[in-house]
Amino acid sequence: MLLGYALSPFGHHPDAWRQARDGRLLGFDALLDQVSAAETAGFDFVLLADRVGLRPVDDLSSVAVPFEPTLLASALATRVKRIGIVAAAVTAQHEPYNLARRFASLDLITKGRAGWMVVADGADAAREREYVDVVKTLWDSFEDDAFVYDKVAGRFFDPSKMHIAHHSRTHFSVRGPLNVNRSPQGRPVMAHLLDGGNDTLAFETGELLLLQARAAEDLVRTAGRTIKAIESAGRRREDIRILASIGPVIASAAQDMNERLELSGEDRTAQPLLATRLLGTPRMIVDQLQELKAVADLDGFTILPPTLEMGQRFVADVVPEFRQRGLINDGSDATLRDRLRLARPVHPAVSLREVSR
Amino acid sequence: MSRSRMKLGAFLMAGGHHIAAWRHPDAYAQAGSDIDHFIALAQIAERGKFDMIFIEDAAAIRERDPELASQAARSTAFEPLSLLAAIAVNTSHVGLVATASTSYTEPYGLARSFAALDQLSGGRAGWNLVTSASELEAENFAASGLRSHSQRYERAEEFADAALALWDGVEDGAYLLSNGEAFADRSRLHPVHRHGKHFSVDGILESPRSPQGRPIMVQAGASDVGKDLAARTADVVFTASQTKAEAQAYYADVRARLGKYGRGHGDLKVMPGISPIIGATEEEAKAKYRALQDLIPDAVGVALLASYLSIEDLSAYPLDGPLPEMPPTNLIQSRQQLIIDLGKREGLSIRELARHFAGARGHWQVVGTPIQIADAMEERFADGAADGFNVMAPLFPSGLEDFVTLVVPELQRRGIFREEYEGTTLRTNLGVAQPGKS
Ligand SMILES: Cc1cc2nc3c(=O)[nH]c(=O)nc-3n(C[C@H](O)[C@H](O)[C@H](O)COP(=O)(O)O)c2cc1C
Numbered sequence: 001m002l003l004g005y006a007l008s009p010f011g012h013h014p015d016a017w018r019q020a021r022d023g024r025l026l027g028f029d030a031l032l033d034q035v036s037a038a039e040t041a042g043f044d045f046v047l048l049a050d051r052v053g054l055r056p057v058d059d060l061s062s063v064a065v066p067f068e069p070t071l072l073a074s075a076l077a078t079r080v081k082r083i084g085i086v087a088a089a090v091t092a093q094h095e096p097y098n099l100a101r102r103f104a105s106l107d108l109i110t111k112g113r114a115g116w117m118v119v120a121d122g123a124d125a126a127r128e129r130e131y132v133d134v135v136k137t138l139w140d141s142f143e144d145d146a147f148v149y150d151k152v153a154g155r156f157f158d159p160s161k162m163h164i165a166h167h168s169r170t171h172f173s174v175r176g177p178l179n180v181n182r183s184p185q186g187r188p189v190m191a192h193l194l195d196g197g198n199d200t201l202a203f204e205t206g207e208l209l210l211l212q213a214r215a216a217e218d219l220v221r222t223a224g225r226t227i228k229a230i231e232s233a234g235r236r237r238e239d240i241r242i243l244a245s246i247g248p249v250i251a252s253a254a255q256d257m258n259e260r261l262e263l264s265g266e267d268r269t270a271q272p273l274l275a276t277r278l279l280g281t282p283r284m285i286v287d288q289l290q291e292l293k294a295v296a297d298l299d300g301f302t303i304l305p306p307t308l309e310m311g312q313r314f315v316a317d318v319v320p321e322f323r324q325r326g327l328i329n330d331g332s333d334a335t336l337r338d339r340l341r342l343a344r345p346v347h348p349a350v351s352l353r354e355v356s357r
Numbered sequence: 358m359s360r361s362r363m364k365l366g367a368f369l370m371a372g373g374h375h376i377a378a379w380r381h382p383d384a385y386a387q388a389g390s391d392i393d394h395f396i397a398l399a400q401i402a403e404r405g406k407f408d409m410i411f412i413e414d415a416a417a418i419r420e421r422d423p424e425l426a427s428q429a430a431r432s433t434a435f436e437p438l439s440l441l442a443a444i445a446v447n448t449s450h451v452g453l454v455a456t457a458s459t460s461y462t463e464p465y466g467l468a469r470s471f472a473a474l475d476q477l478s479g480g481r482a483g484w485n486l487v488t489s490a491s492e493l494e495a496e497n498f499a500a501s502g503l504r505s506h507s508q509r510y511e512r513a514e515e516f517a518d519a520a521l522a523l524w525d526g527v528e529d530g531a532y533l534l535s536n537g538e539a540f541a542d543r544s545r546l547h548p549v550h551r552h553g554k555h556f557s558v559d560g561i562l563e564s565p566r567s568p569q570g571r572p573i574m575v576q577a578g579a580s581d582v583g584k585d586l587a588a589r590t591a592d593v594v595f596t597a598s599q600t601k602a603e604a605q606a607y608y609a610d611v612r613a614r615l616g617k618y619g620r621g622h623g624d625l626k627v628m629p630g631i632s633p634i635i636g637a638t639e640e641e642a643k644a645k646y647r648a649l650q651d652l653i654p655d656a657v658g659v660a661l662l663a664s665y666l667s668i669e670d671l672s673a674y675p676l677d678g679p680l681p682e683m684p685p686t687n688l689i690q691s692r693q694q695l696i697i698d699l700g701k702r703e704g705l706s707i708r709e710l711a712r713h714f715a716g717a718r719g720h721w722q723v724v725g726t727p728i729q730i731a732d733a734m735e736e737r738f739a740d741g742a743a744d745g746f747n748v749m750a751p752l753f754p755s756g757l758e759d760f761v762t763l764v765v766p767e768l769q770r771r772g773i774f775r776e777e778y779e780g781t782t783l784r785t786n787l788g789v790a791q792p793g794k795s
Contacts, residue, residue: 067472075446181433
């Protein structure tokens with residue numbers, strides 16, 4: 001079972017910060033502590049979400065991460081060595097060349113543990129599709145074995161294994177090549193948060209699909225629809241990982257959680273993430289997750305702890321239950337792709353050569 | 358009165374600044390894509406009490422011809438902000454200056470990224486503002502090609518103002534109030550509303566206020582508009598000069614512009630580049646230099662020179678003859694002039710000029726013992742040519758390691774460089790004023 005940990009300084013409940021009241025939680029060290037705990041527990045990746053656009057003038061709510069996710073990802077990468085790091089970046093806020101570089105660099109810095117959570121606002125589907133195509137083409141600027149570092153011949157890379165994009169279509173004009181070495185994973189993993197709106201881009205190009213719904217029944221329905229949609233986009237179920245977002249409320253604490261947090265109904269429209277709330281003892285929660293996984297044909301779950309305390313409980317009480325049932329991946333997989341059991345992409349030039357052979 | 362002290366930056370670059378550094382037998386050829394290499398370099402600089410490390414940038418490969426590109430280690434590099442974010446949490450005092458272009462990014466995203474770097478480092482971030490002068494970069498962003506020099510600077514001026522406004526829009530203590538009333542304190546947030554010719558920004562920066570007020574602004578403008586932008590907005594300027602007279606002229610020129618903007622001489626630190634080639638004896642240093650020079654393929658050296666001269670193909674001219682006459686460039690005018698002057702002054706052929714230039718891309722090269730290098734630096738520092746230096750080691754890590762263990766103690770002994778950091782923010786260590794505080 002695959003497990004993601006959605007990072008938030010206070011927890012994902014919109015009122016969680018009220019319990020915290022400690023500014024240090026917004027700092028790097030506190031965020032690192034959470035991610036280290038998730039890594040030790042055996043989580044496969046941490047998710048650094050982001051909202052679309054800049055903070056609206058009238059919105060004073062707490063947010064998913066206190067600062068820009070891709071740079072936070074880079075900083076975390078040198079301090080946790082196994083867990084994958086999936087960072088959100090909004091297509092409307094970065095030129096494709098800049099975004100491709102940022103994530104190619106991040107994949108080098110994480111040593112192959114980077115994922116891009118593609119945040120597109122859905123306003124112009126054709127533009128977004130072209131955007132993703134450009135980024136992938138730029139990531140293919142060099143073949144896996146392009147860099148030869150031949151000091152004697154003075155040859156840094158083999159020029160026949162460099163591919164200049166020369167992309168020029170409706171929305172973007174990008175010469176290329178990317179000026180970053182080939183990514184250790186071939187290409188960083190592409191993740192999408194499905195919001196039930198226009199998810200075509202995710203169905204056509206996503207590798208890690210993160211489902212969200214308020215109720216478990218909705219989750220089952222969303223998963224069914226997603227699987228149909230990826231298959232009608234001509235892709236195979238086994239080439240894609242589908243995880244559902246869960247907000248666990250672990251028993252004994254369940255009651256006072258409700259007392260402390262349910263009372264205020266703060267608007268959470270500004271929050272980037274939504275989760276299905278599951279209540280119960282650790283064992284009940286694992287039972288529910290296992291059942292949900294089977295019924296909805298999921299590969300795993302992204303955990304959105306409603307509060308920090310609930311995150312700690314999840315690690316301390318729920319994870320051992322997973323482990324007892326042999327559901328945690330304790331393997332020594334080096335890259336995020338390996339952890340997710342996603343195949344390494346074959347460079348298009350290589351597949352072309354194989355076809356013509 | 359205690360003598361004033363020079364500022365030092367370590368300009369980092371994969372295997373070294375020398376164009377053929379990666380081919381040197383001691384070089385680590387994979388340096389450019391190894392984060393641990395860069396973290397180690399930053400830690401060496403920090404051990405040497407450097408004010409900052411600096412990362413250059415271009416949003417493109419640097420040679421159009423794949424054959425030439427494939428012979429240069431500088432063809433690929435980390436994106437500077439992600440590189441420095443990783444270094445930030447593995448260092449504690451050294452400043453972190455990343456280059457980013459005003460031509461190919463937007464103010465909100467850039468201000469937010471540097472704010473993140475500032476948070477991650479506890480107030481050590483700096484932004485080297487560049488306007489990007491290459492066609493190859495332009496071609497990665499639009500079909501319309503490179504904007505003119507004046508258009509680039511017009512955009513840069515508006516960009517800088519928008520970024521500064523975003524950083525200044527968040528006061529200390531704006532987030533997470535102890536009274537539990539709201540997550541953010543409306544009275545300490547000042548939304549930005551700017552609708553200019555190039556940008557429209559409406560909103561609040563998604564970040565707490567910078568621990569140093571705002572990130573340090575760095576510029577390397579050499580044109581009139583460039584120097585004016587630096588005089589108006591920058592805390593540090595980088596420059597390339599060969600002779601002391603050139604350096605003094607630049608120094609006097611940018612400082613003379615400060616008054617126009619109500620700023621004093623101490624508000625802007627002028628830091629020219631220096632490429633030190635250090636040996637226990639002068640002979641050893643010279644031998645080191647020759648060993649590197651011998652590794653430069655003529656085609657690569659000439660292409661680099663041509664790119665700074667903005668000449669399409671310099672190899673069409675006899676390599677052992679002088680430079681041809683050429684019109685002023687739309688790209689980097691100052692560096693073109695520097696090369697022309699150098700060629701005339703020393704009577705160098707194209708081949709000789711290319712080799713000389715390839716060592717440090719036109720920056721001042723000093724080949725000698727630690728004492729000789731300290732003497733040369735002290736002289737320019739004392740004679741109104743520099744407030745400090747951007748040190749460009751020809752080879753990494755050895756060139757930086759040698760500088761830290763041999764030259765830094767000599768500068769300290771003379772009382773012209775710090776023994777300990779003054780503080781933990783880049784602003785404190787540079788000794789430039791914090792905005793909003795007097
Ligand atoms: C030490 C130094 C470092 C520089 N680094 C960069 C860089 O990383 N990227 C870039 O596009 N330009 C860089 N430049 C070029 C300057 O930003 C500037 O464009 C150039 O000096 C010409 O001045 P002008 O823009 O006013 O014409 C650098 C210049 C110097 C002296």
